Structure formats: structure tokens, C-alpha cells
Amino acid sequence: MKSALDRNPMEGKKVIFVENQNEKENADGVCGHLEAVGESDYSPSFYEKYIKRVIDIVLSFGGLVILSPVYLAIIIAIKVDDPGPVLFTQKRLGQNKKYFKLHKFRSMKMSTPHDVPTHMLDNPDQYITKVGKWMRSHSVDELPQIWDIFVGNMSVIGPRPGLWNQDVLTAERDKYNANDVKPGLTGWAQINGRDELEIPDKAKLDGEYVKSIGLGMDIKCFLGSLGVFGGDKSVVEGGTGEMKKNSEGK
Structure with a gap:
């Protein structure tokens, strides 16, 4: 039996999206496939390879320890609200398009379809x-992803990891080398619109982060993300897809 985290055939490749109406619809709602057009030639800086990793280890370890009482309270609340597993895992795209298993606290009902982004669900609020x-x-x-940071699959700051089958997002990010860095718990796109952004706009912002990656940029993203925990009005259940439906309906 093959593992759900088998090697991605596009790992380390530069890709484009080829639309084809005869193929299965992907997680971005478009029919087509990714096609390799070369090898990635991105070269990470000293900051990315060493300093950023040390910062990630220190912050993630501290977060796991300090937030342990919060984790316990959330676990109890989830169990009482909808019995079932506390954690939700998904196959996501990591650095250089390598697959990894992302962890979240389960916020959806047990009946929710797996590996389907929220914007692809019909009336996502029901789930x-x-x-x-x-x-x-x-x-x-998103708090369990602190563990994903600690083990090295993610970083505190970086582009949010897309689903393994979000081919349009992957291709758009490749235009800006945004798939060549570690995905993050939060990032430049998250503090500049989040669900209000279309895929090309998100990818472009992720590219701006990659172009300016460094301690100053990471601090700016981190500080800009603190307000999210007070309530983020840019979160739209269903994301850009739901906003399109509402717009078309009006």
C-alpha cells in the first residue's frame, strides 16, 4: 500500500498549470494539471538556512510549553461540541513542493468531506x-502547527501551505519562487487580506515576501499577525469562492 505522503513527482521542479476541461477538477475548482518546465534554481540565503531555523525552534518550543493549558482547554471544548478526533490532518505542499502532513485543531464536523478546501464546499457554514x-x-x-514548525516542516513566517492538489495556486506561486521557501503559520498575504484575496493576488504577495525575506520582514509579518487573534474580519467561510458566489448572486 502506498503512503499518502509519497514523493511529489513535481518536487524540486518549476511548473506551469495546463488547463484541460477533459481532466478532473482540482482543489482550486479548475480542470487541468501541472506540467514541469524545468528545475528550481532558488538559492536560500544564510538567514533562511540557519538563523530563521534557530528562531523557529526557539519560538515553537516556547509556544508548545506556554500554550499547553490553552491546548487542554481547546481539546475539551472540541470533544464536548462534536465527539471525534481532536486533530485534523491534511496532505499539504511544503518547501520545494515536498508533501508533508499539516495539523490543525478540528473545526469541522466529522461528516465534512476530506481534502476539499472550504471554498469548494456548498454552504461551508453547515460543516x-x-x-x-x-x-x-x-x-x-492553526495552533497545532507549532509542532509542524518545531519538527521543521514549517516556519513561523512564510506563505501558507496549500493543499497538495491546489494546482492553480502552486503554479501561480512558482512565478515568484514562493514554493521554494518553507510555508508558514502566518505570512505577508495573511496580514494583507487573507480570504479576501484572489489566488493571483495571494501568490504575488507571497512573492513579495520571498523577495524581501529577512529578519525585518519576518518581524513585520509577526507583529502584523498579532491582531488576528482578536478577531479577523478577513476570514470568509468559503474564502474567495464564497465571495464570488455572493457577488454573482447580488
């Missing part, structure tokens, strides 16, 4: 638990 609604609006459901 979200009461506790989950609060967690998502305050980004609390």
Missing part, C-alpha cells in the same frame, strides 16, 4: 462546529 467557528475567526485552529 463548521460552534467551537470551530470561534477557533477559525481567531485562527486558534
Whole structure:
């Protein structure tokens, strides 16, 4: 039996998206596939390879220790609201398009389809638990990713990791080398619109981060993300897809 985290055939490749209506619809809602057009030639800086990793280890370890009582309270709340697993895992795209398993606190009901982004669900609100609604609006459901940072699959700051089958997003990010850095818990796109952004705009902002990556940029993203935990009005259940539906309906 093959593992769900088998090697991505596009790992380390530069890709483009080829639209084809005869193929299966991907997680971005478009029919087509990724096609390799070369090898990635991105060269990480000294800051990315060493300093950023040390910062990630220190912050993630401290976060795991300090937030342990919060984790316990959330676990109890999830269990009471909708019995089932506390953690939700998904196959995501990591640095250089390598697959990894991302962890979240489960905010959706057990009946929710797996590996389907929220904007692809019909009426996504029906799948979200009461506790989950609060967690998502305050980004609390993302807290288990502190472990993903500690083990090296993610960074505190970086482009948000896309689903393994979000081919349009992957291709757009490749235009800006945004797939060549570690994905993050938060990033430049998250503090500049989040769900209000279309895929090309998100990818462009991720590219701006990669172009300016450094301690100053990471501090700016980190400080800009602190307000999210007070309630993020840019979170739209269903994301850009839901906003399109509402716009078309009007």
C-alpha cells in the first residue's frame, strides 16, 4: 500500500498549470494539471538556512510549553461540541513542493468531506462546529502547527501551505519562487487580506515576501499577525469562492 505522503513527482521542479476541461477538477475548482518546465534554481540565503531555523525552534518550543493549558482547554471544548478526533490532518505542499502532513485543531464536523478546501464546499457554514467557528475567526485552529514548525516542516513566517492538489495556486506561486521557501503559520498575504484575496493576488504577495525575506520582514509579518487573534474580519467561510458566489448572486 502506498503512503499518502509519497514523493511529489513535481518536487524540486518549476511548473506551469495546463488547463484541460477533459481532466478532473482540482482543489482550486479548475480542470487541468501541472506540467514541469524545468528545475528550481532558488538559492536560500544564510538567514533562511540557519538563523530563521534557530528562531523557529526557539519560538515553537516556547509556544508548545506556554500554550499547553490553552491546548487542554481547546481539546475539551472540541470533544464536548462534536465527539471525534481532536486533530485534523491534511496532505499539504511544503518547501520545494515536498508533501508533508499539516495539523490543525478540528473545526469541522466529522461528516465534512476530506481534502476539499472550504471554498469548494456548498454552504461551508453547515460543516463548521460552534467551537470551530470561534477557533477559525481567531485562527486558534492553526495552533497545532507549532509542532509542524518545531519538527521543521514549517516556519513561523512564510506563505501558507496549500493543499497538495491546489494546482492553480502552486503554479501561480512558482512565478515568484514562493514554493521554494518553507510555508508558514502566518505570512505577508495573511496580514494583507487573507480570504479576501484572489489566488493571483495571494501568490504575488507571497512573492513579495520571498523577495524581501529577512529578519525585518519576518518581524513585520509577526507583529502584523498579532491582531488576528482578536478577531479577523478577513476570514470568509468559503474564502474567495464564497465571495464570488455572493457577488454573482447580488
